[in-house]
Amino acid sequence: MNLSGKIAVVTGVSKGIGLAVANALLQKQCVVYGLGRNGAEINHPDFHFIKTDVRHAEEVKKAISQIASEQPRIDILINNAGLGYFGFLEDISDEQWHEMFETNVDGMFYCCKAVLPHMKKNQFGHIINIASTAALEGMPQVSAYCATKWAVKGLSESLFREVRDYRIKVSCVYPGSTKTDFFRNSPGIQPHDYMLMPDDIALMLVQALEMPDNFHTVNLEIRPLQPKGPKTT
Ligand SMILES: NC(=O)c1ccc[n+]([C@@H]2O[C@H](COP(=O)([O-])OP(=O)(O)OC[C@H]3O[C@@H](n4cnc5c(N)ncnc54)[C@H](OP(=O)(O)O)[C@@H]3O)[C@@H](O)[C@H]2O)c1
DSSP: OTTTTOOOEEOSSSSHHHHHHHHHHTTTTOEEEESSSSSOOOOOTEEEEEETTTTTTHHHHHHHHHHHHHOOOEEEEOOOOOOOOOOOOGSSSSHHHHHHHIIIIIIIHHHHHHHHHHHHHHOOOEEEEEEOOGGOOOOOTTTHHHHHHHHHHHHHHHHHHGGGGGGGGEEEEEOBBBBGGGGGGEEEEEEEETTTTTTHHHHHHHHHHSSSSTTOEEEEOOOOSSTTTTOOO
């Protein structure tokens, strides 16, 4: 798809991967609507922020209706908003469990559900869901977060088969550790320069979006090459 003039919705734009993706899409001349609890430090005439907590279906519906009333189409949805609490299962509180599921899974469901009728009407669209390598394998002390991201994988792979004949692509991205604020709830993991960088993930998403219409990247697993730094011995 030629990204110039395309209408994109990105969730969770205040920082990290979502902020990088919003900036990358603006550089490609997309009109970008950022949905989140906190705005982004982006000063661009084609960037619009709509305060939205993706855990609340009504807020998501209202935000997407506003976009649909202002724009002729919705071409792209990037479901990025998410968070993780790491630790032994019995130490994860019920509130943390629900916050992760409501944000990582319910939020993605609400956004897909609100956007799909517009994409179907236009017989065109690309939804990209940000999962994690935690969706591909079990990891000790990551069980609750893994559970949410396995749900993202299951929804994405099913939805891709459900909407492909409407000319709508659904891609799922599985990034390894990325240098963002994500690890604030994970004592013991410090972000470092051998992790993936948010801008690199944004570049890869842009490349996936730019592929020809009949070329569909279903799953994208990306990892840092030297997650622990160069081998010295
Ligand atoms: N960093 C990693 O190593 C890594 C690896 C694989 C996958 N991921 C996934 O990548 C995505 C982005 O994470 P990140 O690393 O960029 O983390 P981050 O720096 O903590 O950013 C997360 C973003 O999600 C937003 N968000 C959280 N809860 C929200 C809610 N209820 N409603 C709307 N927005 C909400 C945050 O905005 P506010 O808090 O300002 O509302 C923020 O903009 C997440 O889905 C994460 O699971 C991250």
